[in-house]
Amino acid sequence: MSDWTPTRAAGLERMQAFVPGMGRAYAVGRNTDPGPGGAYAVSRLSPWVRRRLVGEDELARAALEAHGPRAAEKFVQEVIWRTYWKGWLELRPQVWDRYLVTRDQARAAAARDPALARDLAAAEAGTTGIDAFDAWARELAETGWLHNHARMWFASIWVFTLRLPWALGADLFLRRLMDGDPASNTLSWRWVAGLQTVGKTYLATADNIARYTDGRFRPQGLARSAEPLVEAEPVGPTRPLPPAARETPAGPHLLLVTPEDLTPEHLIGPWEIAGVALVAGPDAATEGPARTFLDGALADAGARAG
Ligand SMILES: Cc1cc2nc3c(=O)[nH]c(=O)nc-3n(C[C@H](O)[C@H](O)[C@H](O)COP(=O)(O)OP(=O)(O)OC[C@H]3O[C@@H](n4cnc5c(N)ncnc54)[C@H](O)[C@@H]3O)c2cc1C
Missing domain, CATH: 1.25.40.80 (Serine Threonine Protein Phosphatase 5, Tetratricopeptide repeat)
Structure with a gap:
């Protein structure tokens, strides 16, 4: 294996x-x-x-x-x-919609601002000169996975040292992580930036990085403070969830399988499944090892569902 x-x-x-x-x-x-x-x-x-x-x-x-x-x-x-x-x-889908708007605005800003575009390209490619950050950027591109602590340090340096738009960092992770997830990823980036637990940020320090990388890195020049980012509007109320179907209609069913859950066996139950449709959805935007993993996972689910 x-x-x-x-x-x-x-x-x-x-x-x-x-x-x-x-x-x-x-x-x-x-x-x-x-x-x-x-x-x-x-x-x-x-x-x-x-x-x-x-x-x-x-x-x-x-x-x-x-x-x-x-x-x-x-x-x-x-x-x-x-x-x-x-x-x-x-419960709060508006936070995802807001992330997409913020990401697109940041992309547009980078298209107008060559210095910002250059800094973003250096961060993505791992050529900022901050050795630890550059190593994680390359590890992400090559393997599609990062340790949780590296994700926290990376996001903190992205936001508070490099002063890059948080939503473009979240977008990079979402495209490249094999586990890229709209909830865990967006909300963790928001947490680091001080948007999720309002006013509480995560500051990466050289001592903490040295301690928990077994001394592999002790980056110099990191931000010494982390002022929380602010949003114009509060998140707003939760929405009620749609009610679950009370009973399953009789007759043949089409089973729709999405990358949110590729073990459809537990949904098949006693029903008559006439066909299975596999839908890739917006995850089609993933790249590199994340794309390879998703394609393989979809094929595996299709084979098992069949
Ligand atoms: C900026 C940032 C972005 C992140 N983006 C993602 C993402 O897109 N997708 C994702 O699955 N996780 C994300 N995480 C959470 C966490 O880093 C990973 O889930 C974890 O590193 C996965 O490694 P593991 O399987 O060895 O976890 P383990 O420590 O072995 O934990 C077992 C499982 O629990 C879940 N889990 C563990 N820690 C967390 C956590 N803090 N938040 C949510 N789930 C957790 C995961 O499904 C994981 O596989 C992010 C964290 C940060 C700080």
């Missing part, structure tokens, strides 16, 4: 292999980013979880059965962050 085989079978195999690491070892080691090829204390299961080739329930059950509620607590909490972010955005 190659490291990132985009099938449910490979995801389940990787989950099984990680079960011994879901307890105290995770709680102790999860903040350290050893870098590509290093000994990670985190699962690196996010591409499969993002597409629900492996379910949050499966992860939580495996952790609790192997380690019990106390030792598994940290791992289960992190899994639930994903569920929380998904639900938060589902």
Whole structure:
């Protein structure tokens, strides 16, 4: 099995292999980013979880059965962050719409401003001169994955040191991460920038980076303070969710499978499925390893649904 085989079978195999690491070892080691090829204390299961080739329930059950509620607590909490972010955005779709507007405005501004366009290109290519940031930018392009702490440092340096538009950083992650997710990604970028928990920002420091990269990096010249970004309008109220169908009509059904959930087996139930349609949707904008993973995951889901 190659490291990132985009099938449910490979995801389940990787989950099984990680079960011994879901307890105290995770709680102790999860903040350290050893870098590509290093000994990670985190699962690196996010591409499969993002597409629900492996379910949050499966992860939580495996952790609790192997380690019990106390030792598994940290791992289960992190899994639930994903569920929380998904639900938060589902109740407030206006935050996604606002992100798209902000991104498009920032793109237009970059098209008018050659200095901004040059700085953005350097950040994407990993040629800013900030060694840690440049290494993460290249790791992202080459592998389609970054450790959580590297994502936090990267986003913080993007916003507060390089002073680039946050929505274009979120867009870069969304295009290049194999686990790129409108909820986890947008809301995490908003959190770093001080928009999500209003007024609370995340500041990357050289000491923290040195400590949690095992001394691989100690970047110089980082911002020393992180003034929160501000939005013109507050987020606004939550919307009511559409009611769930009370009963399933009889007769043949067409099963619509989207990249939000590529384990349709649990939806098939007792119904007569006459056909399966796979829809790639806006995820078609992903690139590099993220595109390869998504294409493979769609093919795997299609084969299993068939
Ligand atoms: C700026 C920024 C952008 C991010 N963008 C994404 C994204 O697009 N997609 C995404 O899935 N995660 C995103 N995250 C959250 C987190 O970095 C990744 O989920 C995690 O690094 C995945 O690695 P792992 O599978 O080894 O996680 P583990 O630590 O092994 O955790 C197991 C699973 O729990 C979930 N999880 C863990 N931590 C988080 C978290 N903080 N938020 C949400 N879910 C979590 C993931 O599904 C993960 O696979 C982002 C974080 C930041 C700071």
